[in-house]
Amino acid sequence: MHQSPFNWISQPSSTLLQLKEGIFPKLVRRALSAIALSAALSGCGSTGAPDFSQMSAKYANILEQYQINMIFQNILRSSENRPVSFLDMPTINGSGSITTTSYASAFFTGGILPYNASYLPINGGLSSVTPGVSLSVGNTFNFTQSSLDNAVFWKGYLNELPIEMVKYFEHNHIPREVLLSLVVDEIVITKPNGDVVTLINNPLRPDHAEFQKHLYKLISYGLGAFMVDTSLKIGPPLSVANLKSTFGDNSFEVMKSSGIVLQRVGKNSPLIFQPIQVSKQYKLCINTNKYENFIRQEYGDEIFCEVTLAQETKQPSADKKSQPKLTIRIRSTNNIFEYLGQVVKAQLGEKSYMVTLPPSETTFSNKTNGSNEYALFVVYKNQSTPRPFSSIEGLDGNLYSIPSENNGYSPLAIKLLAQFMSLQKIPGSIPASPSVLLK
Numbered sequence: 001m002h003q004s005p006f007n008w009i010s011q012p013s014s015t016l017l018q019l020k021e022g023i024f025p026k027l028v029r030r031a032l033s034a035i036a037l038s039a040a041l042s043g044c045g046s047t048g049a050p051d052f053s054q055m056s057a058k059y060a061n062i063l064e065q066y067q068i069n070m071i072f073q074n075i076l077r078s079s080e081n082r083p084v085s086f087l088d089m090p091t092i093n094g095s096g097s098i099t100t101t102s103y104a105s106a107f108f109t110g111g112i113l114p115y116n117a118s119y120l121p122i123n124g125g126l127s128s129v130t131p132g133v134s135l136s137v138g139n140t141f142n143f144t145q146s147s148l149d150n151a152v153f154w155k156g157y158l159n160e161l162p163i164e165m166v167k168y169f170e171h172n173h174i175p176r177e178v179l180l181s182l183v184v185d186e187i188v189i190t191k192p193n194g195d196v197v198t199l200i201n202n203p204l205r206p207d208h209a210e211f212q213k214h215l216y217k218l219i220s221y222g223l224g225a226f227m228v229d230t231s232l233k234i235g236p237p238l239s240v241a242n243l244k245s246t247f248g249d250n251s252f253e254v255m256k257s258s259g260i261v262l263q264r265v266g267k268n269s270p271l272i273f274q275p276i277q278v279s280k281q282y283k284l285c286i287n288t289n290k291y292e293n294f295i296r297q298e299y300g301d302e303i304f305c306e307v308t309l310a311q312e313t314k315q316p317s318a319d320k321k322s323q324p325k326l327t328i329r330i331r332s333t334n335n336i337f338e339y340l341g342q343v344v345k346a347q348l349g350e351k352s353y354m355v356t357l358p359p360s361e362t363t364f365s366n367k368t369n370g371s372n373e374y375a376l377f378v379v380y381k382n383q384s385t386p387r388p389f390s391s392i393e394g395l396d397g398n399l400y401s402i403p404s405e406n407n408g409y410s411p412l413a414i415k416l417l418a419q420f421m422s423l424q425k426i427p428g429s430i431p432a433s434p435s436v437l438l439k
Helices: 013-045 052-079 151-158 165-169 176-183 208-221 241-249 251-257 291-301 311-315 315-322 331-350 411-423
Strands: 093-110 127-147 183-188 196-200 223-229 262-264 272-277 280-285 325-330 388-392 399-402 436-438
Touching: 052 411, 151 331, 165 223, 165 280, 176 183, 176 208, 176 331, 176 411, 183 208, 196 208, 208 388, 208 436, 223 251, 241 251, 251 262, 331 411, 399 411
Parallel strands: none
Antiparallel strands: 093 127, 127 436, 183 196, 183 325, 223 280, 262 272, 388 399
C-alpha cells in the first residue's frame, strides 16, 4: 500500500523519541568528531597556506621585471628625444591570511528532511555523513614608489663616469667591446700638423664604422682602465738651503707627511731637488707591448700607461710635437641611455641598421650561432614573441619588445645600465618613504 511521505507524524511517540535520543545523536557526534579531525589535519598540512619564501620570491620577480621595463622604457624615450623619468621601490609591506571553514554533507534515505529538525521520519534514516573543510588563502602587498627626479640623483646621472667605475666592469664575463661601446662617447685624434679627427660613437652617423674600426684596434692593443702614476712637479728645483728657508729646518719631514717627494736633479753639487706631488689615479690607457712602435706612430705617447714624469723628462719636447695625440671621452649614464636610444632608432628606421659587436680576441662566446648573435641591443616593433624579456606599449600605441631568445647582448646591456644606475643612488637621491602608496 502506498504510504504518504508525511505518515511519520502518526507513528508512536516512543519510536520517535527513540530515534531522537538514540541513533541520530550518535551519528551527529561521530560526524562532528570527523569534521574536527579533518579540520585539524587540513590546517596543519595545508599546501595553500601563505609561505614567506614564496611571497618574497614573487616580490623579487615582480621587482626584477619592474626594473627591466623601467630601463627599457627610458631607452625608448631617449630614442624619441622625450624626457626620461625614474622610479624606485624602496619599501614593501606584505601580509598573508588563511581561513578554514568546516562543513558536513549528509545523505538521507526513505523520506524527506523536514523544516523542523526536532522531528525525523521513521520510514527512512540518515544514511551517511561526509565531513570536510573549506580553505581560503589570501595575501596582499603594499609598496611605495619614489621618484628619483631630484638634484642629488641627476647630478651624478649627468656627470661623466669616472674611469674607476669602468674598472669595476672589466671582467672576463663582460666582453670588452660591449663595455667600451657603452661608455666611450668619442675618439679624438690630433695630428702633428694640427688637424683634428673626431670619431663619434653614434650609429646614426655615416662615420660610425670608422669609430668601430679604431675602437677594435685599441682593444686589440690592450686598452683598459689601469692605475697610473700622475705625479706633478711643484715649483722649480730647489737647493737644500732654499728648502729650509721655505719650509723650515724639518722641511723633509713636512713634505713627506704631505705626500711630496724630492727628486734629485743633476749630478753636480750643490744638491738640487725637484719637489713632486705623488698621486695615482685610473686612466684609460695601453700598457707597453710588442705593438708599441705602431701605437706611437698612430696615437702618440699619451695613450700609454707608462708615460710617467720620469719618461717626460727623458723625451725631448720637440719629439713630442711631432707625434699625434689621442683623447678618449667617456659618457655619463644619461649619455648611455641616449646612445642605446640611437641604436634603437637606427634599428627601427626606414634603412634598418643593426649595431653588431663581433667578438674580440679576449671575448669568450657561449652563443649558439642564432640570429642577432652579436647584436648590441635588439628591439621588435609590433611583433608577437612568446614570453618576451621585456615588453612596453609606447605613447604612439605601438608595442615594443625585447625577445627572450636571439636577443644578442640586450640582457647584458640592461644589466650594465641597472648597475650604473645603482651607483647613482647615493644618500639623498631617494626620497623618504612613503611617497605614493599603491595597494
